Amino acid sequence: MSKSINVRTPSGDYEVLIGSKLLGSYNFKWLVQNRQILIIKDSMVPNEILETLRISLSNSQPMEIKVLEIETNEKTKSFEGLIPIFEVLNANKFNRDCLLIGLGGGITTDMVGFVAASYLRGVDLIQIPTTLLSQVDAAIGGKTGINFAGSKNNIGAFYQPKLVLMDIDCLKSLSKSDFTDGIAEIIKHSLIADKNLFTKLENIFSKNNELSDEDLVQIVYESSLIKAFIVSNDEKEKGDRALLNFGHTYGHAFEAIQSLEGFSHGQAVGLGMICASHLSFLLKKISSDEFEKIKNLIKSAGLPHEIPENFDVNDFIEAMSRDKKILDKKLRFITLRGLGSAEITEDPPEDLVLKSINL
Ligand SMILES: NC(=O)c1ccc[n+]([C@@H]2O[C@H](COP(=O)([O-])OP(=O)(O)OC[C@H]3O[C@@H](n4cnc5c(N)ncnc54)[C@H](O)[C@@H]3O)[C@@H](O)[C@H]2O)c1
Incomplete structure (x- = not known):
């Protein structure tokens, strides 16, 4: 196989x-x-x-x-x-x-x-x-x-x-949390490029969390295919490779703030993908039904799907503004246009970004 x-x-x-x-x-x-x-x-x-x-x-x-x-x-x-x-x-x-x-x-x-x-x-x-x-x-x-x-x-x-x-x-010897971190990236690939993979993941995770070897080979293959396709067309990150950052603008901020200390990269990206999907919904690029499906998949894969109680919004704003300075005053979000398609949204209205973390 x-x-x-x-x-x-x-x-x-x-x-x-x-x-x-x-x-x-x-x-x-x-x-x-x-x-x-x-x-x-x-x-x-x-x-x-x-x-x-x-x-x-x-x-x-x-x-x-x-x-x-x-x-x-x-x-x-x-x-x-x-x-x-x-x-x-x-x-x-x-x-x-x-x-x-x-x-x-x-x-x-x-x-x-x-x-x-x-x-x-x-x-x-x-x-x-x-x-x-x-x-x-x-x-x-x-x-x-x-x-x-x-x-x-x-x-x-x-x-x-x-x-x-x-x-x-x-x-086989990976810890559960390291394994789930990888699942976050597979979900990301499905959301930005492959609606069929998204549906396959929904089916797998709605049944149980035990993946068969066959399922695992298949989803690693389909996910790697997306990464390979994107990097083949944009080896040095001048264009579409940026789409791979879906969920990461939020994720980086979540990883950087003290109130979420202990969040792994995958957990931060999982939550970041929900926020980025919420932003896509607020910008009227995906429907409420699609947003719910995304939240459900991320939840059933065992990733965080709610902003934790100890989350400090001021820390989040500070982390985002630090990134904004580094990125020459423009914050770049990857947003969805339906399931399986993504685009770059530069500097969306700040009130919508703040609203998007209100899950
Ligand atoms: N080059 C790229 O395009 C790219 C893309 C994404 C992430 N990254 C980088 O990858 C790193 C994250 O990758 P990761 O999550 O694999 O991190 P990692 O290499 O730290 O591995 C995660 C943990 O799993 C352990 N581990 C590795 N193989 C194992 C095995 N078979 N059994 C048991 N334990 C095992 C490691 O010791 C570590 O504790 C970050 O540094 C990130 O910057 C690079």
Whole structure:
């Protein structure tokens, strides 16, 4: 059971493979033979996954395989966090023909992607995303990077991998909250681009929260297809790629404010998507029925659907105005025009933005 997507970008094409038991069955020979390989593994990824990968790679006659385990959090996603990776490459005299493999969530794929883009001015890269969010989002599209001086992802490069392998068996050890964070991004993709996927998600989550492997492969595939399509048409974020920020203008503000401390990125985006949908309704771009359907799906997926009681509206206004300053005095919202279609709305009336958080 595997599905394939071809991502085509001006700086290179590559295949994204989605399926179950992929790491043990993929024939890596065309990428691996006679090459020095460094696997950079998130320490939370179970060792059995690494071993399965290591056996597959060994069967493909590499010159050598080294493994570096890294601790991942938004603090280690930094210059300091990159140093051990560069040190291993340097100490082992990895040459330009070496191959890096990122095995972990979005933090790992962002960091390893950045190392691949910059070590010896660019070496080959395989991304093996092991969280749902990194499968449907971070590992596709070639955006890599680290955090610097308190800002997220402000140093990085666009750098495309040679291959992305999404094995849903890697997701079995994920915490529920990390899994749900990925579901938020899948819902986002359905809302901005695919009404049928939205309906499929409604059907899945209205029954129960247990996804079969088949359902999971299918929704990871359909969601990744949307991301792949958008980034193929806008590799360097000059146009439609901005639509992927649906729910994120609110989400960033929610993540930044103290009264919602502890909200994960997915939870903030989930709530942000409800507010952005409410704004779309207030701007008469979606019907009240569509707004209700969106709220219900986000609720049934286990994401927050109400503004928490301790929410401080003044903190929210302050966080939004900070973003407004950074964005040259214009706040950019992604709004819906029906289910499965989105557009950019610049600087909507402030009273409507405030009304939109009144759920
Ligand atoms: N490059 C892009 O286009 C893009 C897009 C979206 C997000 N991102 C970035 O991705 C990051 C978020 O991604 P994420 O949610 O995957 O975060 P993450 O990498 O922090 O992973 C989430 C958690 O899951 C753990 N984990 C990873 N794989 C696991 C596994 N198989 N089993 C058990 N635990 C596992 C990690 O150790 C971590 O604790 C952010 O830094 C964000 O900026 C990048």
